[in-house]
Amino acid sequence: MRNDIEIHWWGAQAYLDENNTQQVLSLIDSGGDTVTVLMAIDPEIRSKAALALGTVCAKIGAKIIKVVDENGGKHGVVLSRPWAGPVPGWVTAQTG
Secondary structure, eight states, rough: OEEEEOOOOSSSEEOOOOHHHHHHHHHTTTTTTHHHHHHOOOOTSSSHHHHHHHHHHHHHHHHHHHHHHHHTSOOOOEEEESSSSSSEEEEEEEEO
């Protein structure tokens, strides 16, 4: 599955394969820094995007990310974060 970060006019998206999805879940559960995982996916990424996507992980929470991943067939997830607006972010499953 895809494993990268895209920056759009409206915000940013992180495509996490199953391995990185599990790393993010583990880091959230242990109170760790998800920005580290996002930076590992794309070291060239601008800090703003990584921080925004890391915030999404914290706000959405491990339980929701895990449910979306499992219901999507455990192919990984896509974390999305707009630059502005009332919605802090959302998670969808990657399709296999």
